[in-house]
Amino acid sequence: MKKVLALFLVSILLLTACSSGSKSKDTSGEVKDTNEITVWAWDPNFNIKAMNLAKEAYKSENPDLNIKIVENAQADIVQKLNTSLSSGTIKGLPNIVLIEDYRAQSFLQAYPDMFYELTDSFNAEDFAPYKMAPTSLDGKNYGLPFDTGVTGLYVRTDYLEKAGYTVDDLKDIDWKKYIEIGKKVKEATGKQMLTQDPKDLGLLRMMIQSSGSWYLKEDGVSPNLAGNEALMEAFKTYKEILDADLVKPVSDWSQFVAGFNSGDVATVPTGNWITPSIKAEESQSGKWAVVALPRLSENANSVNASNLGGSSWYVLNVPGKEKAAEFLAKTFGSNVDFYQKLIKEVGAIGTYKPAADSEAYKAGDEFFGGQKIISDFANWTEKIPQVNYGLHTYAVEDILAIEMQNYLKGKDLDKVLEDAQKQAEEQIK
Numbered sequence: 001m002k003k004v005l006a007l008f009l010v011s012i013l014l015l016t017a018c019s020s021g022s023k024s025k026d027t028s029g030e031v032k033d034t035n036e037i038t039v040w041a042w043d044p045n046f047n048i049k050a051m052n053l054a055k056e057a058y059k060s061e062n063p064d065l066n067i068k069i070v071e072n073a074q075a076d077i078v079q080k081l082n083t084s085l086s087s088g089t090i091k092g093l094p095n096i097v098l099i100e101d102y103r104a105q106s107f108l109q110a111y112p113d114m115f116y117e118l119t120d121s122f123n124a125e126d127f128a129p130y131k132m133a134p135t136s137l138d139g140k141n142y143g144l145p146f147d148t149g150v151t152g153l154y155v156r157t158d159y160l161e162k163a164g165y166t167v168d169d170l171k172d173i174d175w176k177k178y179i180e181i182g183k184k185v186k187e188a189t190g191k192q193m194l195t196q197d198p199k200d201l202g203l204l205r206m207m208i209q210s211s212g213s214w215y216l217k218e219d220g221v222s223p224n225l226a227g228n229e230a231l232m233e234a235f236k237t238y239k240e241i242l243d244a245d246l247v248k249p250v251s252d253w254s255q256f257v258a259g260f261n262s263g264d265v266a267t268v269p270t271g272n273w274i275t276p277s278i279k280a281e282e283s284q285s286g287k288w289a290v291v292a293l294p295r296l297s298e299n300a301n302s303v304n305a306s307n308l309g310g311s312s313w314y315v316l317n318v319p320g321k322e323k324a325a326e327f328l329a330k331t332f333g334s335n336v337d338f339y340q341k342l343i344k345e346v347g348a349i350g351t352y353k354p355a356a357d358s359e360a361y362k363a364g365d366e367f368f369g370g371q372k373i374i375s376d377f378a379n380w381t382e383k384i385p386q387v388n389y390g391l392h393t394y395a396v397e398d399i400l401a402i403e404m405q406n407y408l409k410g411k412d413l414d415k416v417l418e419d420a421q422k423q424a425e426e427q428i429k
Contacts, residue, residue, distance in 0.1 A: 226417045
């Protein structure tokens, strides 16, 4: 009997030891401290700053939750996610990650089980409709929309006046009218209308989305280049702007910013996120205004609103996901006061519609002559056509950038887009 009891006790001790060893391994390896969540994002002056404001705002809800914010370059985040998710490992992954809207579907469709569903964490109807397509999959929401890339046409009012125009003359115009005005502005001032980097087709993206069109069909996979009427008109318009000698060529971001800070161009058609860079040249205060982006002239679906860029927050399916989702829900998902701080302290315009009625959105900006630019951008956001960015935006654009140069050198436009279509179909299989 004693031998049996001794063997029983030894067995219990061995089981306890095995259990303790297993727990220790999980804690040091895959299992995270669920009272701490980690966030990955890029850009310390915009996205990181916004997340730090969210962290501060959430303290009253859960002061015990430790939120660790880690800055990475966007390219590094993309690489790290692809490496970890493709191998099926969660070690080292964050709880929350910022993903650009153009890239979101490539992650959601490739690794659907690695993202935590947020459908019940926020009211999708409270956000701009165009943000829901890239952040959702099979009718479920996985991304909580952050900033809008809503576009505008920033204009130098003093240059316009020298050419005999006012800001009202540029409101709700099409690109043909823009070119007409641009020629007269250049004649009167010697200034070009805009900068352009031949490697960056952001202008093309803005033009086609204003028509509800994209490089890919609605399935988000099949190339939509040959016969795409909006894309054809965008190509023609791009060439007309160049042929009118309205473009100051640039090759990188610093040259792009220098183009308007130095007063070399009369307009900047781009996303609202450029506002801080424009305001950085304080000597130009009172000389700028913002109007809605021009629309395509021939396309009946084109509107004076579009998008360029923008990102959203995603929760990865790792320990701590519930607390990460709750944190996002109580900040980016519902907090109007927080969105006011985003405007005042970061200059970030979210896509949360209830915030548009807040004081910060209605305030005038003296740099822009007292114009309520945030309110204007919020109104244009609601008009942005919804498109499916799909899986291959940048891969297709690399092809189009080369074919654009061929078109500018005289290649037939139908042939240009047919060849681009064939190349895209070969690459995207």
